[in-house]
Amino acid sequence: FPDTYTFSSDLTVEKVIETMLDQTDKKFSEYKSLIDSSSYSINELVTLASIVESEGIYDDDRKKIAGVFYNRLKAGMSLGSDVTTYYAFKVDLGDRDLTKAEINTYNPYNTRGPEMSGKLPIGAVSNFGISSLEAVLKPTNSDNYYFVADKSGKTHFTKTYEEHQKVIKELKEAGNWIEW
Numbered sequence: 245f246p247d248t249y250t251f252s253s254d255l256t257v258e259k260v261i262e263t264m265l266d267q268t269d270k271k272f273s274e275y276k277s278l279i280d281s282s283s284y285s286i287n288e289l290v291t292l293a294s295i296v297e298s299e300g301i302y303d304d305d306r307k308k309i310a311g312v313f314y315n316r317l318k319a320g321m322s323l324g325s326d327v328t329t330y331y332a333f334k335v336d337l338g339d340r341d342l343t344k345a346e347i348n349t350y351n352p353y354n355t356r357g358p359e360m361s362g363k364l365p366i367g368a369v370s371n372f373g374i375s376s377l378e379a380v381l382k383p384t385n386s387d388n389y390y391f392v393a394d395k396s397g398k399t400h401f402t403k404t405y406e407e408h409q410k411v412i413k414e415l416k417e418a419g420n421w422i423e424w
Contacts, residue, residue, distance in 0.1 A: 245271045246371035271374060278381040287367070289380055294368035295355075297376040298327040298337070299391075305399040306376055310383035312391050312401065320362040321389070323355035331369040332357075341423065394420040 245268040251260055272279065272286075282289060292313060300306040313323055330337045332353035333346045347356045353365040388401040390408035394415050402408045415421040 246373065247271075271377075275377065275381055282381065288364050289377070290372070291364050291366075291368050292380045293372040293376040294370045295323065295325050295327060295365075296379050297372035298370050299325060300379075300393070300399055301397045302399070303375045303379070304384075306379035307382065307384040308386065308388070308401055309391060309399065310379040311386050312388050314383055315386075315389050317362055317364070319389070322357075322360045322362070323364070325355045328353050328355040328365050328369055329357070332365075393422065395422055396420070 245264070247264075247267055249260075249263060249267070251263070279286060279289060284292070292310065295313070296306050296310050300309045313325075316323055326342065327337060329342050329347060329351075332351040333342070333349075335342070335346075342356075346354075348358065350357045350359050353367075353369060354360065355363070355365060386401070387403050390402045390405065391399050392408065392412055392415070393399045400411045400415075402411055412421070
């Protein structure tokens with residue numbers, strides 16, 4: 245589990261790994277019943293939590309983002325997550341905008357690319373905190389299928405692509421659109 249660990253320099257690698265696995269077990273055991281009742285595997289939940297962590301900065305937004313992702317998966321849509329595409333092409337978020345070629349290229353992490361409709365990436369794209377794990381285990385249910393964040397980190401949620409495009413246009417016109 246991603247956490248802060250303090251180790252002495254004489255510890256063995258095995259002890260370090262054991263300590264980290266014990267912490268993972270401790271954190272996940274609190275959510276065992278929710279994990280066991282999920283239709284998603286532990287790898288899928290961890291993967292989704294890693295995406296939610298990178299997509300939202302506020303805990304309440306993370307629950308809504310998780311809800312959007314579940315809606316998209318159930319509808320057979322792609323997640324459409326920029327953070328997965330940045331990860332897929334080894335570009336640091338904020339370094340630059342993604343290219344159309346990157347967005348449209350298949351990669352098992354790129355949820356904006358072809359062949360990823362209704363699928364999660366093959367693994368996690370970042371570390372995640374407990375609030376993101378909670379978000380994927382207890383998402384906010386809604387009819388929303390889209391979201392976008394503005395410069396302040398506020399996330400705007402919409403039901404349709406047309407509404408989503410309208411929000412983007414308004415953010416750009418107000419100078420509140422994030423450009424790298």
